[in-house]
Amino acid sequence: MADSTGSIGLRVSRYRPGVDDGPQWQEYDVPLRKEWTVLDALNHVKNGEDPTLSFRWSCRMGICGSCGMNVDGEPRLTCGAFLGDYAPGPIRVEPLSNFPVIRDLVIDMTDFMEKLPRVKPWIIRDEEMSIDEGEYLQTPEELDAYKQFSMCINCMLCYAACPIYGLDPDFVGPAAIALAERYDLDSRDQGARERLDVLIEHEGVWGCTFVGECTRVCPKHVDPAGAIQRYKLKAAKESVMAFLLPRGSR
């Protein structure tokens, strides 16, 4: 423990279904090491002091998107939240807001998983090219057009940060709309019309009131808030065109 500089407290939200009526706080003391993240601290607790503590994690390098939790009230990937930044503590660790809690820090993501395919996040073609015709080619500029929105790792931090999703769980939500934009901007895709039909509904883009928190907490700089506002412009343009032009010329 050469690089340890004392210890720091963790206040962890615990919920054991069937035993607890609601979440309760439990305090742990962990070594305050410069290179340790909140996830390292949780693993330290689980491997020694308390093997019953439950949380999700996998890659511990900001790629898999499984270790999202509320750290001191802010949605964070715990593998990127360093203990030193929260000294002297204690650090409050809670499950992501706006989702039902299954146990301790594990949330139920069923709603998110059900919403993602609704925006049809795959390449839609009017007519598929045959394999003999070769691959769909794309220039670096065409790739740049959607690349930012393709960086989403489905960590759901944006849903935890979004007060609209908290108040109205029917809202499709930031990540799903950003993903729709990712495919709309893809030069190989022709499905913008189909996605707009889903997102033009009230629970689609119009549910968003541009709080902007989704963009602020996104660990991958996807900018879902930007994607949603651009979608609103598209939807508004579409409505004006539908009003002004006869069906055939749209």
Added chain:
Amino acid sequence: MLTYRRLVSKWWWVRKRTYFVFVMRELSSIFIAWLVVYLLVLVSALSRGEAAYETFQDFAEHPVVIVFNAVALAFVVLHTITWFALTPKAMDIQLRGRPVPDSVVLASQYVGLAVVSAIIFWLVTR
């Protein structure tokens, strides 16, 4: 599956500075609406002659109206600053195939505001 659902508190918007600013920004639209009505009433009074305009002036000089208008002005400033700041996010402007930087979009709005203000100032004071 047994899960625990946490309820959103009525006071969620005072718990974080960014949430609070957002709610104040939304609230500012009420004051914008008030100032629009105020302006319409002013124009209507002007068109109805001197007596009507004097009645409007008496109303406008009332301390309660002055305080309310001062608060409204503060909210209009907040409204302008926050919406100007959000505009580059909503607009994806390309110039010769390159995205226009956020700072340029932001600055052009303030330039536009300054130009319109200068024209109105000139109209009123000439």
